[in-house]
Amino acid sequence: MTTAEETSGGEIEPWDEVTPDAARRLLVAAVEAFAERGYHATTTRDIAGRAGMSPAALYIHYKTKEELLHRISRIGHDRALDILRTAAAGEGSATERLADAVGSFVRWHAGRRTTARVVQYELDALGPDARAEILGLRRKVDAEVRGIIEDGVASGEFAVPDVRGTTLAVLSLCIDVARWFNVGGPRTPDEVGELYADLVLRMVGAANQPRRRSADDLPQR
Numbered sequence: 475m476t477t478a479e480e481t482s483g484g485e486i487e488p489w490d491e492v493t494p495d496a497a498r499r500l501l502v503a504a505v506e507a508f509a510e511r512g513y514h515a516t517t518t519r520d521i522a523g524r525a526g527m528s529p530a531a532l533y534i535h536y537k538t539k540e541e542l543l544h545r546i547s548r549i550g551h552d553r554a555l556d557i558l559r560t561a562a563a564g565e566g567s568a569t570e571r572l573a574d575a576v577g578s579f580v581r582w583h584a585g586r587r588t589t590a591r592v593v594q595y596e597l598d599a600l601g602p603d604a605r606a607e608i609l610g611l612r613r614k615v616d617a618e619v620r621g622i623i624e625d626g627v628a629s630g631e632f633a634v635p636d637v638r639g640t641t642l643a644v645l646s647l648c649i650d651v652a653r654w655f656n657v658g659g660p661r662t663p664d665e666v667g668e669l670y671a672d673l674v675l676r677m678v679g680a681a682n683q684p685r686r687r688s689a690d691d692l693p694q695r
Contacts, residue, residue, distance in 0.1 A: 491549060497535040499525040504542040509588045513543055513599040543596060544604040550593030551611040557582055558618040568626030569680045575622060576648060576674045577667035583651040584663035590652035619644055623678060633679035644674050 492498040503524035507516040518539055522529045536542045561575035583590045597608060620641040626632035634640050651666060661669075 508592045513596045562618045572622045573671040577671040579648045580670045581663045581667040584655040587652045587655045
């Protein structure tokens with residue numbers, strides 16, 4: 475499965491915000507190359523070759539390799555933030571919203587694991603200005619999850635003595651899915667999302683968890 479095809483439901487990853495088509499093809503090729511070889515080991519020639527274009531064609535759309543990484547990182551973090559904002563603003567209890575947030579966030583990291591690996595693990599390759607921008611988005615991601623947990627503590631649904639530390643643990647658990655998820659494995663992105671939502675609710679001591687299949691009901695990794 476290519477980067478253009480990987481989603482939790484098998485739909486094509488659109489990258490609609492990237493135009494024209496040549497720029498989109500180069501971005502998709504860069505995602506694949508960065509995920510496979512790492513940012514520093516990837517050359518602009520590698521990226522252009524994967525896109526079926528000449529190295530000179532790349533510079534028409536992107537001035538540098540770093541500009542490509544920055545665009546990928548920005549789009550990926552915007553999407554991740556939108557997922558969490560939607561869950562946080564949803565109706566229902568803090569328990570239901572946290573389960574929705576974790577399940578959706580994990581499904582994105584599993585279903586778009588190649589993109590997510592680049593977005594989450596190549597941050598240090600960005601220059602100071604671009605890195606600062608992405609770190610600002612990551613703080614917003616953290617704030618959405620922390621806000622739900624704080625709501626749960628305030629309502630008595632969660633027993634969390636350290637909200638900031640727990641938020642970091644929850645996000646780390648979700649993000650790591652991009653590192654190990656295998657599309658040929660026994661679990662689908664939906665199943666992993668459901669499992670992780672259950673684990674996180676247990677982590678925060680949710681008093682009334684939504685009815686879910688237990689971890690024992692899911693196929694083993």
